[in-house]
Amino acid sequence: MLIEMKDITHIYELEEPVTALKDINLTIDSGEFIGLVGHTGSGKSTLAQLLNGLIEPSEGTVYYNGQDIFAESYNLKDVREKVGLVFQYPEHQLFEETVADDIAFGPKNLGLDEEEINKRVQRSLDLVGLDYEEYKDRSPFNLSGGQQRRVAIAGVLALEPEVLILDEPSAALDPTGRRKLLSLLEDLHQNMGLTIILITHRMEQVARLASRVVVMDNGRIALDGPPERVFQNQEYLQELSLDLPALTMILNRLNERGLDVRKDIFTLEEARDEIMTALSRRTVDKEKGLC
Amino acid sequence: MLRDITIGQHIPGTSLIHRLDPRIKILITILMITVLFLVDSFLGFLLFLIMTAGITYLASLPVKRVLRGLKPVFFLVLITLFLHLFLTRGGDVIWQWRFIRIEEAGVETGFFMVSRILLLIMFTSLLTLTTSPLQLTDGIEYLLKPLAKFGVPAGELAMMMTIALRFIPTLMEEADKIMKAQKARGADFESGNIIRRAKSLIPLLVPLFISAFRRADELALAMESRCYRGGMNRTRLNELEMKARDVIIFLLAIILAVFISLF
Numbered sequence: 001m002l003i004e005m006k007d008i009t010h011i012y013e014l015e016e017p018v019t020a021l022k023d024i025n026l027t028i029d030s031g032e033f034i035g036l037v038g039h040t041g042s043g044k045s046t047l048a049q050l051l052n053g054l055i056e057p058s059e060g061t062v063y064y065n066g067q068d069i070f071a072e073s074y075n076l077k078d079v080r081e082k083v084g085l086v087f088q089y090p091e092h093q094l095f096e097e098t099v100a101d102d103i104a105f106g107p108k109n110l111g112l113d114e115e116e117i118n119k120r121v122q123r124s125l126d127l128v129g130l131d132y133e134e135y136k137d138r139s140p141f142n143l144s145g146g147q148q149r150r151v152a153i154a155g156v157l158a159l160e161p162e163v164l165i166l167d168e169p170s171a172a173l174d175p176t177g178r179r180k181l182l183s184l185l186e187d188l189h190q191n192m193g194l195t196i197i198l199i200t201h202r203m204e205q206v207a208r209l210a211s212r213v214v215v216m217d218n219g220r221i222a223l224d225g226p227p228e229r230v231f232q233n234q235e236y237l238q239e240l241s242l243d244l245p246a247l248t249m250i251l252n253r254l255n256e257r258g259l260d261v262r263k264d265i266f267t268l269e270e271a272r273d274e275i276m277t278a279l280s281r282r283t284v285d286k287e288k289g290l291c
Numbered sequence: 292m293l294r295d296i297t298i299g300q301h302i303p304g305t306s307l308i309h310r311l312d313p314r315i316k317i318l319i320t321i322l323m324i325t326v327l328f329l330v331d332s333f334l335g336f337l338l339f340l341i342m343t344a345g346i347t348y349l350a351s352l353p354v355k356r357v358l359r360g361l362k363p364v365f366f367l368v369l370i371t372l373f374l375h376l377f378l379t380r381g382g383d384v385i386w387q388w389r390f391i392r393i394e395e396a397g398v399e400t401g402f403f404m405v406s407r408i409l410l411l412i413m414f415t416s417l418l419t420l421t422t423s424p425l426q427l428t429d430g431i432e433y434l435l436k437p438l439a440k441f442g443v444p445a446g447e448l449a450m451m452m453t454i455a456l457r458f459i460p461t462l463m464e465e466a467d468k469i470m471k472a473q474k475a476r477g478a479d480f481e482s483g484n485i486i487r488r489a490k491s492l493i494p495l496l497v498p499l500f501i502s503a504f505r506r507a508d509e510l511a512l513a514m515e516s517r518c519y520r521g522g523m524n525r526t527r528l529n530e531l532e533m534k535a536r537d538v539i540i541f542l543l544a545i546i547l548a549v550f551i552s553l554f
Contacts, residue, residue, distance in 0.1 A: 049471065087475070092472075092502055093473060095498050155476060
Protein backbone atom coordinates (compact mmCIF):
# COMPACT_ATOMS: atom_id res chain seq x y z
CA MET A 1 0.00 0.00 0.00
CA LEU A 2 1.44 3.27 -1.19
CA ILE A 3 -0.77 5.91 0.35
CA GLU A 4 -2.94 5.55 3.39
CA MET A 5 -5.32 8.21 4.63
CA LYS A 6 -6.29 7.54 8.19
CA ASP A 7 -9.34 9.01 9.96
CA ILE A 8 -9.05 12.27 8.09
CA THR A 9 -11.36 15.11 8.94
CA HIS A 10 -10.76 18.52 7.47
CA ILE A 11 -12.51 21.69 8.46
CA TYR A 12 -11.95 25.03 6.72
CA GLU A 13 -11.91 27.76 9.34
CA LEU A 14 -13.95 30.40 7.60
CA GLU A 15 -16.69 32.65 9.01
CA GLU A 16 -18.75 29.52 9.25
CA PRO A 17 -16.45 26.52 9.61
CA VAL A 18 -16.95 24.22 6.64
CA THR A 19 -16.38 20.52 7.07
CA ALA A 20 -14.80 19.51 3.79
CA LEU A 21 -13.90 15.95 4.72
CA LYS A 22 -15.25 13.70 7.41
CA ASP A 23 -13.71 10.45 8.70
CA ILE A 24 -11.99 9.55 5.49
CA ASN A 25 -10.13 6.25 5.38
CA LEU A 26 -8.62 5.42 2.05
CA THR A 27 -5.74 3.29 0.90
CA ILE A 28 -4.18 3.52 -2.51
CA ASP A 29 -1.92 0.85 -3.93
CA SER A 30 0.91 1.37 -6.33
CA GLY A 31 -0.19 1.11 -9.95
CA GLU A 32 -3.84 1.86 -9.41
CA PHE A 33 -5.79 4.16 -11.69
CA ILE A 34 -8.41 5.79 -9.54
CA GLY A 35 -11.29 7.89 -10.74
CA LEU A 36 -12.33 10.30 -8.00
CA VAL A 37 -15.80 11.60 -8.69
CA GLY A 38 -18.38 13.68 -6.90
CA HIS A 39 -20.27 16.85 -7.53
CA THR A 40 -18.94 20.32 -6.70
CA GLY A 41 -18.13 20.77 -3.04
CA SER A 42 -18.01 17.07 -2.26
CA GLY A 43 -14.41 17.30 -1.07
CA LYS A 44 -12.49 15.92 -4.05
CA SER A 45 -10.06 18.81 -4.37
CA THR A 46 -9.44 18.98 -0.64
CA LEU A 47 -8.64 15.30 -0.67
CA ALA A 48 -6.17 15.80 -3.51
CA GLN A 49 -4.38 18.64 -1.74
CA LEU A 50 -4.07 16.58 1.43
CA LEU A 51 -2.37 13.80 -0.48
CA ASN A 52 0.69 15.90 -1.21
CA GLY A 53 0.67 17.89 1.97
CA LEU A 54 -0.50 21.23 0.61
CA ILE A 55 -3.01 21.46 3.40
CA GLU A 56 -2.82 19.82 6.76
CA PRO A 57 -5.89 17.91 7.94
CA SER A 58 -7.70 19.05 11.07
CA GLU A 59 -7.65 15.47 12.29
CA GLY A 60 -5.99 12.28 11.15
CA THR A 61 -2.99 11.92 8.91
CA VAL A 62 -1.65 10.65 5.62
CA TYR A 63 0.99 7.95 5.29
CA TYR A 64 3.13 7.80 2.22
CA ASN A 65 5.09 4.56 1.98
CA GLY A 66 4.33 4.04 5.65
CA GLN A 67 5.66 7.43 6.71
CA ASP A 68 3.46 10.04 8.35
CA ILE A 69 3.86 13.04 6.04
CA PHE A 70 2.60 15.50 8.64
CA ALA A 71 5.07 14.39 11.29
CA GLU A 72 7.54 17.05 12.51
CA SER A 73 10.49 15.12 11.18
CA TYR A 74 9.08 14.66 7.70
CA ASN A 75 10.07 17.02 4.92
CA LEU A 76 6.97 17.81 2.89
CA LYS A 77 9.11 18.45 -0.17
CA ASP A 78 9.72 14.70 -0.33
CA VAL A 79 6.07 13.87 -0.73
CA ARG A 80 5.56 16.70 -3.21
CA GLU A 81 8.29 15.17 -5.32
CA LYS A 82 6.63 11.76 -5.22
CA VAL A 83 3.04 12.90 -5.58
CA GLY A 84 2.59 15.26 -8.51
CA LEU A 85 -0.52 17.40 -8.43
CA VAL A 86 -1.94 18.98 -11.57
CA PHE A 87 -4.44 21.62 -10.56
CA GLN A 88 -7.50 22.68 -12.47
CA TYR A 89 -6.48 24.97 -15.33
CA PRO A 90 -2.79 24.28 -14.71
CA GLU A 91 -1.82 26.62 -17.57
CA HIS A 92 -2.61 29.50 -15.20
CA GLN A 93 0.53 28.74 -13.26
CA LEU A 94 2.96 29.19 -16.17
CA PHE A 95 5.36 32.05 -15.53
CA GLU A 96 8.74 31.60 -17.20
CA GLU A 97 9.97 33.19 -20.39
CA THR A 98 10.44 29.92 -22.21
CA VAL A 99 8.71 26.58 -22.14
CA ALA A 100 11.92 24.82 -21.14
CA ASP A 101 12.52 27.16 -18.20
CA ASP A 102 9.01 26.71 -16.94
CA ILE A 103 9.24 22.94 -16.99
CA ALA A 104 12.62 23.18 -15.30
CA PHE A 105 11.13 25.03 -12.35
CA GLY A 106 10.12 21.88 -10.48
CA PRO A 107 13.38 19.96 -11.00
CA LYS A 108 15.34 23.09 -10.03
CA ASN A 109 13.45 23.25 -6.77
CA LEU A 110 14.48 19.66 -6.15
CA GLY A 111 18.09 20.82 -6.39
CA LEU A 112 19.05 18.66 -9.36
CA ASP A 113 22.07 19.44 -11.53
CA GLU A 114 21.86 21.13 -14.91
CA GLU A 115 22.32 17.98 -16.94
CA GLU A 116 19.61 16.03 -15.15
CA ILE A 117 17.25 19.00 -15.38
CA ASN A 118 17.74 19.21 -19.14
CA LYS A 119 17.17 15.52 -19.50
CA ARG A 120 13.94 15.73 -17.55
CA VAL A 121 12.68 18.73 -19.51
CA GLN A 122 13.24 16.84 -22.75
CA ARG A 123 11.66 13.69 -21.46
CA SER A 124 8.54 15.38 -20.11
CA LEU A 125 8.00 17.46 -23.23
CA ASP A 126 8.33 14.25 -25.16
CA LEU A 127 5.76 12.54 -22.95
CA VAL A 128 3.13 15.21 -23.47
CA GLY A 129 3.74 15.06 -27.21
CA LEU A 130 5.47 18.37 -27.85
CA ASP A 131 8.67 18.48 -29.85
CA TYR A 132 11.57 19.60 -27.63
CA GLU A 133 13.57 21.45 -30.29
CA GLU A 134 10.53 23.22 -31.62
CA TYR A 135 9.00 24.31 -28.34
CA LYS A 136 11.80 24.72 -25.79
CA ASP A 137 12.59 28.36 -26.58
CA ARG A 138 9.07 29.52 -27.22
CA SER A 139 7.20 31.65 -24.74
CA PRO A 140 4.52 29.57 -23.03
CA PHE A 141 2.15 32.51 -23.38
CA ASN A 142 2.14 32.32 -27.16
CA LEU A 143 0.91 28.73 -27.26
CA SER A 144 -2.65 27.58 -27.73
CA GLY A 145 -4.69 26.70 -24.69
CA GLY A 146 -4.28 22.96 -25.19
CA GLN A 147 -0.52 23.29 -25.69
CA GLN A 148 -0.23 25.47 -22.61
CA ARG A 149 -1.96 22.82 -20.61
CA ARG A 150 0.38 20.15 -21.88
CA VAL A 151 3.39 22.29 -20.98
CA ALA A 152 1.95 22.77 -17.50
CA ILE A 153 1.45 19.03 -17.11
CA ALA A 154 5.00 18.47 -18.35
CA GLY A 155 6.09 20.81 -15.56
CA VAL A 156 4.64 18.39 -13.04
CA LEU A 157 5.88 15.28 -14.85
CA ALA A 158 9.41 16.70 -14.73
CA LEU A 159 9.35 16.04 -10.99
CA GLU A 160 9.14 12.37 -12.03
CA PRO A 161 6.44 11.58 -9.51
CA GLU A 162 5.27 8.09 -8.61
CA VAL A 163 1.71 9.27 -8.19
CA LEU A 164 0.00 11.76 -10.44
CA ILE A 165 -3.16 13.52 -9.31
CA LEU A 166 -5.08 15.52 -11.90
CA ASP A 167 -7.97 17.80 -11.06
CA GLU A 168 -10.38 18.06 -13.99
CA PRO A 169 -7.52 17.97 -16.49
CA SER A 170 -9.78 18.03 -19.53
CA ALA A 171 -11.92 21.00 -18.52
CA ALA A 172 -12.33 23.52 -21.34
CA LEU A 173 -10.38 21.43 -23.86
CA ASP A 174 -11.81 20.66 -27.28
CA PRO A 175 -12.59 17.00 -28.11
CA THR A 176 -9.22 16.45 -29.80
CA GLY A 177 -7.35 17.95 -26.88
CA ARG A 178 -9.37 15.82 -24.50
CA ARG A 179 -8.67 12.64 -26.43
CA LYS A 180 -4.95 13.38 -26.53
CA LEU A 181 -4.89 14.08 -22.85
CA LEU A 182 -6.68 10.87 -21.98
CA SER A 183 -4.36 8.78 -24.10
CA LEU A 184 -1.45 10.50 -22.37
CA LEU A 185 -2.87 9.39 -19.02
CA GLU A 186 -3.36 5.88 -20.31
CA ASP A 187 0.24 5.85 -21.54
CA LEU A 188 1.59 7.18 -18.23
CA HIS A 189 -0.31 4.54 -16.35
CA GLN A 190 0.45 1.55 -18.53
CA ASN A 191 3.93 2.28 -19.80
CA MET A 192 5.45 4.45 -17.12
CA GLY A 193 3.80 2.64 -14.25
CA LEU A 194 2.45 5.77 -12.61
CA THR A 195 -0.29 5.57 -10.04
CA ILE A 196 -2.95 7.96 -11.25
CA ILE A 197 -5.80 9.67 -9.47
CA LEU A 198 -8.13 11.39 -11.89
CA ILE A 199 -10.59 13.86 -10.45
CA THR A 200 -13.46 14.47 -12.81
CA HIS A 201 -17.18 14.54 -13.15
CA ARG A 202 -17.08 12.95 -16.59
CA MET A 203 -18.10 9.40 -15.96
CA GLU A 204 -17.08 8.26 -19.44
CA GLN A 205 -13.43 9.01 -18.67
CA VAL A 206 -13.58 7.21 -15.38
CA ALA A 207 -15.36 4.22 -16.85
CA ARG A 208 -12.86 3.82 -19.64
CA LEU A 209 -9.64 4.42 -17.78
CA ALA A 210 -10.02 3.75 -14.09
CA SER A 211 -9.56 0.42 -12.39
CA ARG A 212 -11.26 1.78 -9.31
CA VAL A 213 -13.85 4.47 -8.74
CA VAL A 214 -14.17 6.45 -5.53
CA VAL A 215 -17.36 8.46 -5.25
CA MET A 216 -17.41 11.32 -2.79
CA ASP A 217 -20.43 12.96 -1.31
CA ASN A 218 -20.54 15.67 1.32
CA GLY A 219 -17.01 15.03 2.54
CA ARG A 220 -17.45 11.28 2.81
CA ILE A 221 -16.64 8.36 0.61
CA ALA A 222 -19.97 7.19 -0.69
CA LEU A 223 -18.87 4.35 -2.96
CA ASP A 224 -15.55 2.68 -3.62
CA GLY A 225 -14.89 -0.17 -5.99
CA PRO A 226 -14.25 -1.23 -9.58
CA PRO A 227 -16.32 0.76 -12.12
CA GLU A 228 -18.60 -2.11 -13.05
CA ARG A 229 -19.65 -2.47 -9.42
CA VAL A 230 -19.95 1.22 -8.63
CA PHE A 231 -22.07 1.90 -11.69
CA GLN A 232 -24.57 -0.74 -10.59
CA ASN A 233 -25.88 1.79 -8.10
CA GLN A 234 -27.63 3.90 -10.66
CA GLU A 235 -30.29 5.31 -8.38
CA TYR A 236 -27.86 6.17 -5.62
CA LEU A 237 -25.53 7.91 -8.06
CA GLN A 238 -28.37 9.94 -9.44
CA GLU A 239 -29.30 10.88 -5.90
CA LEU A 240 -25.79 12.33 -5.61
CA SER A 241 -26.48 14.19 -8.86
CA LEU A 242 -23.94 12.13 -10.77
CA ASP A 243 -24.61 10.72 -14.19
CA LEU A 244 -23.80 7.25 -15.32
CA PRO A 245 -21.64 6.86 -18.40
CA ALA A 246 -23.86 7.07 -21.48
CA LEU A 247 -23.01 3.47 -22.41
CA THR A 248 -23.97 2.12 -19.02
CA MET A 249 -27.21 4.03 -19.21
CA ILE A 250 -28.05 2.54 -22.61
CA LEU A 251 -27.19 -0.98 -21.49
CA ASN A 252 -29.29 -0.53 -18.36
CA ARG A 253 -32.27 0.65 -20.37
CA LEU A 254 -31.96 -2.25 -22.78
CA ASN A 255 -31.92 -4.57 -19.82
CA GLU A 256 -35.05 -3.00 -18.39
CA ARG A 257 -36.77 -3.55 -21.70
CA GLY A 258 -35.94 -7.22 -21.57
CA LEU A 259 -32.81 -7.48 -23.71
CA ASP A 260 -30.30 -9.61 -21.86
CA VAL A 261 -27.02 -7.65 -22.12
CA ARG A 262 -24.11 -7.34 -19.74
CA LYS A 263 -24.01 -4.00 -17.97
CA ASP A 264 -20.31 -3.83 -17.11
CA ILE A 265 -18.99 -2.80 -20.51
CA PHE A 266 -17.27 0.53 -20.96
CA THR A 267 -15.96 0.67 -24.50
CA LEU A 268 -18.03 1.40 -27.53
CA GLU A 269 -16.83 -1.58 -29.57
CA GLU A 270 -17.50 -4.15 -26.89
CA ALA A 271 -20.91 -2.69 -26.20
CA ARG A 272 -21.79 -2.89 -29.88
CA ASP A 273 -20.75 -6.53 -30.06
CA GLU A 274 -22.64 -7.35 -26.89
CA ILE A 275 -25.83 -5.77 -28.14
CA MET A 276 -25.50 -7.44 -31.52
CA THR A 277 -25.03 -10.89 -30.01
CA ALA A 278 -27.90 -10.32 -27.60
CA LEU A 279 -30.12 -9.31 -30.49
CA SER A 280 -29.18 -12.28 -32.61
CA ARG A 281 -29.68 -14.55 -29.59
CA ARG A 282 -33.16 -13.17 -29.30
CA THR A 283 -33.95 -13.77 -32.95
CA VAL A 284 -32.73 -17.32 -32.63
CA ASP A 285 -34.88 -17.80 -29.54
CA LYS A 286 -37.87 -16.39 -31.38
CA GLU A 287 -37.36 -18.70 -34.30
CA LYS A 288 -37.28 -21.64 -31.94
CA GLY A 289 -40.54 -20.40 -30.55
CA LEU A 290 -39.14 -19.93 -27.09
CA CYS A 291 -40.16 -16.33 -26.81
CA MET B 292 -1.51 34.91 5.41
CA LEU B 293 -3.37 36.20 2.38
CA ARG B 294 -6.72 35.76 4.00
CA ASP B 295 -6.03 38.35 6.69
CA ILE B 296 -6.61 41.34 4.49
CA THR B 297 -10.05 42.66 5.34
CA ILE B 298 -10.27 45.44 2.73
CA GLY B 299 -13.40 44.99 0.75
CA GLN B 300 -14.49 42.05 2.86
CA HIS B 301 -18.00 43.04 3.58
CA ILE B 302 -20.07 41.14 6.14
CA PRO B 303 -23.71 41.49 5.13
CA GLY B 304 -26.17 42.39 7.84
CA THR B 305 -29.35 44.28 8.61
CA SER B 306 -28.24 46.31 11.61
CA LEU B 307 -28.71 50.04 11.92
CA ILE B 308 -25.08 50.55 10.97
CA HIS B 309 -25.48 48.41 7.89
CA ARG B 310 -28.54 50.31 6.71
CA LEU B 311 -27.07 53.75 7.27
CA ASP B 312 -26.61 55.85 4.14
CA PRO B 313 -23.13 55.15 2.76
CA ARG B 314 -22.47 58.87 2.25
CA ILE B 315 -23.08 59.48 5.93
CA LYS B 316 -20.86 56.55 6.83
CA ILE B 317 -18.03 57.86 4.70
CA LEU B 318 -18.37 61.36 6.12
CA ILE B 319 -18.44 60.00 9.67
CA THR B 320 -15.34 57.95 8.95
CA ILE B 321 -13.47 61.02 7.65
CA LEU B 322 -14.70 62.97 10.67
CA MET B 323 -13.51 60.31 13.10
CA ILE B 324 -10.11 60.05 11.42
CA THR B 325 -9.72 63.79 12.00
CA VAL B 326 -10.75 63.28 15.60
CA LEU B 327 -8.04 60.65 16.01
CA PHE B 328 -5.44 63.21 15.01
CA LEU B 329 -6.87 65.87 17.31
CA VAL B 330 -7.00 63.68 20.39
CA ASP B 331 -3.90 64.15 22.53
CA SER B 332 -4.45 61.97 25.55
CA PHE B 333 -4.86 58.29 26.27
CA LEU B 334 -8.23 59.06 27.82
CA GLY B 335 -9.38 60.33 24.43
CA PHE B 336 -8.20 57.11 22.80
CA LEU B 337 -10.04 55.12 25.44
CA LEU B 338 -13.26 56.98 24.66
CA PHE B 339 -12.63 56.38 20.97
CA LEU B 340 -12.12 52.68 21.62
CA ILE B 341 -15.37 52.53 23.58
CA MET B 342 -17.16 54.19 20.68
CA THR B 343 -15.61 51.76 18.20
CA ALA B 344 -16.63 48.83 20.40
CA GLY B 345 -20.13 50.28 20.63
CA ILE B 346 -20.45 50.45 16.85
CA THR B 347 -19.07 46.94 16.49
CA TYR B 348 -21.71 45.76 18.94
CA LEU B 349 -24.52 47.66 17.19
CA ALA B 350 -23.49 46.20 13.84
CA SER B 351 -23.17 42.77 15.49
CA LEU B 352 -19.84 42.21 13.81
CA PRO B 353 -17.69 39.35 15.07
CA VAL B 354 -14.96 41.00 17.19
CA LYS B 355 -12.49 38.48 15.81
CA ARG B 356 -13.01 39.80 12.32
CA VAL B 357 -12.45 43.42 13.32
CA LEU B 358 -9.26 42.49 15.18
CA ARG B 359 -8.02 40.36 12.33
CA GLY B 360 -7.94 43.48 10.19
CA LEU B 361 -5.10 44.67 12.41
CA LYS B 362 -2.77 41.84 11.45
CA PRO B 363 -1.41 43.38 8.25
CA VAL B 364 -0.25 46.52 10.13
CA PHE B 365 1.42 44.50 12.84
CA PHE B 366 4.93 45.21 11.54
CA LEU B 367 4.24 48.88 11.00
CA VAL B 368 3.04 49.07 14.59
CA LEU B 369 6.07 47.22 15.86
CA ILE B 370 8.51 49.44 13.95
CA THR B 371 6.74 52.60 15.09
CA LEU B 372 6.92 51.43 18.67
CA PHE B 373 10.63 50.58 18.50
CA LEU B 374 11.62 53.76 16.73
CA HIS B 375 9.90 55.84 19.35
CA LEU B 376 11.18 53.76 22.24
CA PHE B 377 14.81 54.15 21.23
CA LEU B 378 14.88 57.48 19.46
CA THR B 379 12.46 59.85 21.15
CA ARG B 380 14.23 61.73 23.90
CA GLY B 381 12.84 63.47 26.94
CA GLY B 382 11.99 62.81 30.59
CA ASP B 383 13.71 60.35 32.88
CA VAL B 384 15.89 57.54 31.58
CA ILE B 385 14.04 54.30 32.19
CA TRP B 386 16.53 51.76 30.89
CA GLN B 387 20.04 52.04 29.56
CA TRP B 388 22.63 49.75 28.06
CA ARG B 389 25.77 51.46 26.81
CA PHE B 390 24.59 54.01 24.25
CA ILE B 391 21.11 52.53 23.85
CA ARG B 392 18.61 54.04 26.21
CA ILE B 393 14.89 54.33 26.60
CA GLU B 394 13.45 57.54 27.97
CA GLU B 395 10.06 58.30 29.39
CA ALA B 396 8.90 60.39 26.45
CA GLY B 397 9.82 57.59 24.08
CA VAL B 398 7.59 55.09 25.86
CA GLU B 399 4.76 57.57 25.96
CA THR B 400 4.86 58.71 22.33
CA GLY B 401 5.51 55.14 21.24
CA PHE B 402 2.36 53.79 22.78
CA PHE B 403 0.49 56.92 21.79
CA MET B 404 1.29 56.49 18.11
CA VAL B 405 0.58 52.78 18.22
CA SER B 406 -2.85 53.39 19.75
CA ARG B 407 -3.55 55.92 17.03
CA ILE B 408 -2.62 53.56 14.19
CA LEU B 409 -4.57 50.66 15.66
CA LEU B 410 -7.69 52.73 16.23
CA LEU B 411 -7.41 54.22 12.76
CA ILE B 412 -7.34 50.80 11.12
CA MET B 413 -10.07 49.43 13.35
CA PHE B 414 -12.44 52.30 12.71
CA THR B 415 -11.95 52.41 8.98
CA SER B 416 -12.40 48.66 8.72
CA LEU B 417 -15.83 49.13 10.32
CA LEU B 418 -16.80 51.09 7.22
CA THR B 419 -15.75 48.41 4.78
CA LEU B 420 -17.11 45.61 6.94
CA THR B 421 -20.61 47.07 7.15
CA THR B 422 -20.87 48.61 3.69
CA SER B 423 -21.01 46.60 0.51
CA PRO B 424 -18.40 47.69 -2.05
CA LEU B 425 -21.20 48.77 -4.34
CA GLN B 426 -22.74 51.06 -1.76
CA LEU B 427 -19.35 52.36 -0.83
CA THR B 428 -18.50 53.49 -4.33
CA ASP B 429 -22.01 54.85 -4.81
CA GLY B 430 -21.40 56.99 -1.76
CA ILE B 431 -18.01 58.11 -3.00
CA GLU B 432 -19.45 58.97 -6.38
CA TYR B 433 -22.13 61.15 -4.81
CA LEU B 434 -19.63 62.85 -2.59
CA LEU B 435 -17.30 63.54 -5.53
CA LYS B 436 -20.04 64.81 -7.80
CA PRO B 437 -19.63 68.48 -6.91
CA LEU B 438 -16.01 68.17 -8.09
CA ALA B 439 -17.14 67.15 -11.57
CA LYS B 440 -17.39 70.86 -12.36
CA PHE B 441 -13.63 71.04 -11.97
CA GLY B 442 -13.11 68.14 -14.32
CA VAL B 443 -12.90 65.31 -11.80
CA PRO B 444 -14.33 62.21 -13.50
CA ALA B 445 -16.39 61.12 -10.51
CA GLY B 446 -18.31 58.39 -12.30
CA GLU B 447 -15.23 56.78 -13.80
CA LEU B 448 -13.35 56.98 -10.52
CA ALA B 449 -16.23 55.31 -8.75
CA MET B 450 -16.39 52.57 -11.38
CA MET B 451 -12.66 51.99 -11.05
CA MET B 452 -12.97 51.67 -7.32
CA THR B 453 -15.95 49.34 -7.57
CA ILE B 454 -14.02 47.08 -9.88
CA ALA B 455 -10.87 47.19 -7.77
CA LEU B 456 -12.77 46.34 -4.60
CA ARG B 457 -14.76 43.67 -6.31
CA PHE B 458 -11.65 41.90 -7.53
CA ILE B 459 -9.58 41.95 -4.36
CA PRO B 460 -11.09 38.73 -2.98
CA THR B 461 -10.96 37.13 -6.43
CA LEU B 462 -7.28 37.92 -6.81
CA MET B 463 -6.59 36.69 -3.28
CA GLU B 464 -8.19 33.39 -4.11
CA GLU B 465 -6.25 33.22 -7.33
CA ALA B 466 -2.99 33.98 -5.53
CA ASP B 467 -3.73 31.22 -3.04
CA LYS B 468 -4.34 28.76 -5.86
CA ILE B 469 -1.21 29.66 -7.78
CA MET B 470 0.84 29.52 -4.62
CA LYS B 471 -0.39 26.00 -3.97
CA ALA B 472 0.28 24.98 -7.54
CA GLN B 473 3.87 26.23 -7.35
CA LYS B 474 4.33 24.62 -3.95
CA ALA B 475 3.25 21.37 -5.52
CA ARG B 476 6.21 21.86 -7.85
CA GLY B 477 8.52 22.22 -4.88
CA ALA B 478 8.49 26.02 -4.60
CA ASP B 479 9.38 27.38 -1.20
CA PHE B 480 7.89 30.71 -0.19
CA GLU B 481 8.77 30.61 3.46
CA SER B 482 12.49 30.12 3.96
CA GLY B 483 15.69 31.89 2.98
CA ASN B 484 16.79 35.48 3.33
CA ILE B 485 14.90 38.49 2.05
CA ILE B 486 16.40 38.43 -1.45
CA ARG B 487 15.67 34.74 -1.88
CA ARG B 488 12.16 35.18 -0.63
CA ALA B 489 11.54 38.14 -2.92
CA LYS B 490 12.81 36.07 -5.83
CA SER B 491 10.62 33.17 -4.85
CA LEU B 492 7.61 35.41 -5.39
CA ILE B 493 8.21 35.66 -9.14
CA PRO B 494 6.47 32.33 -9.89
CA LEU B 495 3.50 33.70 -7.95
CA LEU B 496 3.41 37.27 -9.25
CA VAL B 497 3.84 36.63 -12.98
CA PRO B 498 0.83 34.32 -13.28
CA LEU B 499 -1.14 36.60 -10.98
CA PHE B 500 -0.50 39.64 -13.20
CA ILE B 501 -1.29 37.69 -16.32
CA SER B 502 -4.57 36.52 -14.91
CA ALA B 503 -5.39 40.06 -13.74
CA PHE B 504 -4.83 41.39 -17.26
CA ARG B 505 -6.85 38.57 -18.74
CA ARG B 506 -9.70 39.31 -16.35
CA ALA B 507 -9.48 43.03 -17.14
CA ASP B 508 -9.72 42.28 -20.84
CA GLU B 509 -12.71 40.01 -20.39
CA LEU B 510 -14.42 42.48 -18.09
CA ALA B 511 -13.90 45.35 -20.53
CA LEU B 512 -15.44 43.26 -23.29
CA ALA B 513 -18.36 42.27 -21.11
CA MET B 514 -18.97 45.89 -20.15
CA GLU B 515 -18.75 47.15 -23.69
CA SER B 516 -21.09 44.49 -24.97
CA ARG B 517 -23.59 45.82 -22.46
CA CYS B 518 -23.07 49.31 -23.83
CA TYR B 519 -21.17 50.78 -20.91
CA ARG B 520 -20.18 54.31 -21.82
CA GLY B 521 -18.99 55.74 -18.52
CA GLY B 522 -19.89 58.97 -16.75
CA MET B 523 -22.41 61.04 -18.63
CA ASN B 524 -26.14 60.62 -18.26
CA ARG B 525 -25.95 57.30 -16.48
CA THR B 526 -28.94 56.69 -14.28
CA ARG B 527 -28.92 54.21 -11.47
CA LEU B 528 -31.19 51.44 -10.30
CA ASN B 529 -31.04 52.33 -6.64
CA GLU B 530 -30.89 56.04 -5.92
CA LEU B 531 -29.41 56.85 -2.56
CA GLU B 532 -31.94 58.49 -0.32
CA MET B 533 -31.10 60.41 2.82
CA LYS B 534 -33.53 59.62 5.63
CA ALA B 535 -34.21 61.46 8.88
CA ARG B 536 -32.42 58.63 10.66
CA ASP B 537 -29.25 59.33 8.70
CA VAL B 538 -29.29 63.03 9.55
CA ILE B 539 -29.84 62.37 13.25
CA ILE B 540 -26.99 59.89 13.37
CA PHE B 541 -24.72 62.30 11.55
CA LEU B 542 -25.50 65.04 14.10
CA LEU B 543 -24.88 62.58 16.91
CA ALA B 544 -21.55 61.69 15.34
CA ILE B 545 -20.55 65.34 15.16
CA ILE B 546 -21.37 65.85 18.84
CA LEU B 547 -19.40 62.70 19.73
CA ALA B 548 -16.51 63.85 17.59
CA VAL B 549 -16.34 67.26 19.22
CA PHE B 550 -16.60 65.68 22.65
CA ILE B 551 -13.83 63.14 22.08
CA SER B 552 -11.49 65.61 20.41
CA LEU B 553 -11.63 67.76 23.56
CA PHE B 554 -9.51 65.14 25.37
